[in-house]
Amino acid sequence: MANNAKIDEILGYLLAYPQAHDQETYFDGWAGALTTGDDPSRDPLTQLRSECGTTGCIAGWTIASIARRDETITAAADRCCREAGLAVDDIDAAAWHILGITSGIGYKIFYCFDNETAIARLKYVKDHPGATPGELIAACPEWD
Numbered sequence: 790m791a792n793n794a795k796i797d798e799i800l801g802y803l804l805a806y807p808q809a810h811d812q813e814t815y816f817d818g819w820a821g822a823l824t825t826g827d828d829p830s831r832d833p834l835t836q837l838r839s840e841c842g843t844t845g846c847i848a849g850w851t852i853a854s855i856a857r858r859d860e861t862i863t864a865a866a867d868r869c870c871r872e873a874g875l876a877v878d879d880i881d882a883a884a885w886h887i888l889g890i891t892s893g894i895g896y897k898i899f900y901c902f903d904n905e906t907a908i909a910r911l912k913y914v915k916d917h918p919g920a921t922p923g924e925l926i927a928a929c930p931e932w933d
Contacts, residue, residue, distance in 0.1 A: 792889035796915045799851055799888070803908060811844035812902045847907055848884040848899045855887060890914055893922040906931045 803810045845853065849862060856865035866883035869875075873886050885895040894914055901907040909929040914920060917928075 790889055791914055791918060792887065793915050795851070795854070795888055796911060798854060799847060800908065800911060800915075802850060802854075803847070807904070809844055809850070810846070810904050810908075812846045812899075812904050812907045814844045814846060814849075846899060847911060848880055848895075851884040851887050852880055888914075891922075894920070894925060897922050897925050901931050903931050 852862050852866045852869070855869060856862060860868075862880065866880040867878045869883040869886060870878035873883075875882050875886060881892070881895060881899060884899065885892055888895070888911075890898070898907055898910045898914070901910060906929055910925055913925055913928050917924070920928075
């Protein structure tokens with residue numbers, strides 16, 4: 790079952806800061822480049838800053854939303870997978886787990902390189918629980 794609260798959080802961030810969203814950008818091991826400001830108790834995405842203008846995809850920002858202060862994206866994904874008891878430890882698996890989506894749905898969102906379509910697909914998953922990857926693609930094709 791999709792984690793609609795987390796989906797709303799990620800969508801809210803990406804829609805408020807479209808300059809930070811790029812489905813073709815993968816950020817990984819930048820310790821300290823993504824910080825949560827001076828108050829680590831606050832929700833990471835509300836204060837997320839990138840000193841170098843970092844952009845990231847939906848999977849990357851999903852992991853950033855759970856990253857501890859000065860924890861790399863890779864380290865946060867590994868921690869998430871370990872804590873969830875997942876058999877693999879990678880960014881995709883962690884993001885699927887956090888968003889409560891299947892790998893098939895995740896692939897159709899994370900590997901869609903058009904920002905608007907990726908956002909539309911994430912919204913579709915939230916609004917259509919149990920949608921299949923085929924239904925997702927039919928409803929939100931990447932190329933018209």
